[in-house]
Amino acid sequence: MTTAVREAPHHRNLTCYTDYSCRRPECVERYTNWDRDRIARHAEGTWNNLVDAEPVRQHLLALEAADVLPNRIAKAAGIPLQTVRDFTSPRTRGRRYRTSPATAEKILAVTAADATPLYVDPTGTHRRLQALVAAGWPLIHIDRRLGYKRERMRKILAEKVVLGSTEKLVAATYEELRSLKPERHGVPKLYVQQAKQRAAARRWAPPSYWDQYPDGIDDPDFEPMYGVTRRQIVAQDANELMRYCGLDRYGAAERLGVHKSYLDHAFREFPEYALETAA
Structure with missing residues (x-):
């Protein structure tokens, strides 16, 4: 079975070109400029000047x-x-x-003042809390360990921004708890199972997933694919190819290595990715 080609999570550095075969004009230009600089620095003998x-x-x-x-x-x-x-x-x-x-x-050049904003994007904080729940830590037990009143973590998960101090506290707690078994640290087994079930129903990725994408956990442009079926991936990628590359369903299916009928089925199952202009 041919594996579907993944679209790059963002287009800000060289990885979309080198790791995802992205060929958007601006990404090709970014890579070309980097490669030209690399060749020039090799010629000058400064490329490996560590x-x-x-x-x-x-x-x-x-x-x-x-x-x-x-x-x-x-x-x-x-x-x-x-x-x-x-x-x-x-x-x-x-x-x-x-x-x-x-x-x-x-x-x-980085100072503590540069890296400690008062308010920050909540993406990393949300994902760390979700990962702990996926590992079996109920939010109420995380509240207790952080010294917060009940429901504080639940409210943080709904916030559009979080305090920099809150981000620090949650990140430190995440590093402390991520490798621990909650049932060995005062969490009843029933609550552990309920937390894991809640996370699974919401497709919250566990710490082991984020270990594979250390830069992704704080990146709001990174779309975690944990718990996503292959058919949904195909529907998402086909949507991207059709919108940005001008392909029809036949062309998108061929690029992704699937039959058009498979893509049609994927669009029926996930209609939010289907395009009205699709052939």
């Missing part, structure tokens, strides 16, 4: 000691979250001991 990463690591540790979250540092510096983590507490790769001058400059 520097000691220890000053960067010490700067990051100082920011973390000031309660600045890694995701806020990454956003302020304009670099991927995993890049920040690699300097201090990497999970999947070894600690970074060398880095590019550009990356070092971006991180060293």
Whole structure:
């Protein structure tokens, strides 16, 4: 069975071109400019001109000691979250001991004031709470661990913005609880099961899913595909191809490696993705 081609979650860096075969004109131009710069720097002998990463690591540790979250540092510096983590507490790769001058400059320029806004986008906070529920932690028990009154976490899940201090608190609690078994820490098994069922019904992704997309958890443009069926993925991707690439149903189905009848079925099952102009 041919796997459906996924559309890039966003079009702001090189990954949509390199990892998702995106060929939008602006994305092709971004990659072309990067490649041209790479070739020029190779010719100058400066492409692999790396520097000691220890000053960067010490700067990051100082920011973390000031309660600045890694995701806020990454956003302020304009670099991927995993890049920040690699300097201090990497999970999947070894600690970074060398880095590019550009990356070092971006991180060293970040101050605690730059990375600690009063109000922040709630995406990361919502997803971390949802992930904990998916791991079996009821919201009421998260309330208790954070010292909040009952229903506070439920209200936060409905907020359009959250306080920066709330984001910090939830992120710290997420790191504390994400690998723990709730039933071993005072949560009755019945409540654990109910929390998991509630999360499954809402397709809330667990921590193990977000481990695969460390930059996605805080990115409002990243669309988590956890619990989504292949037919829904095909319907979504076909919708994107037809809207942005001008393909009809036959062309979209061929690009996705499925028969047109499969795409028709997908559109019937998920009519919100079907286009009126589809052939």
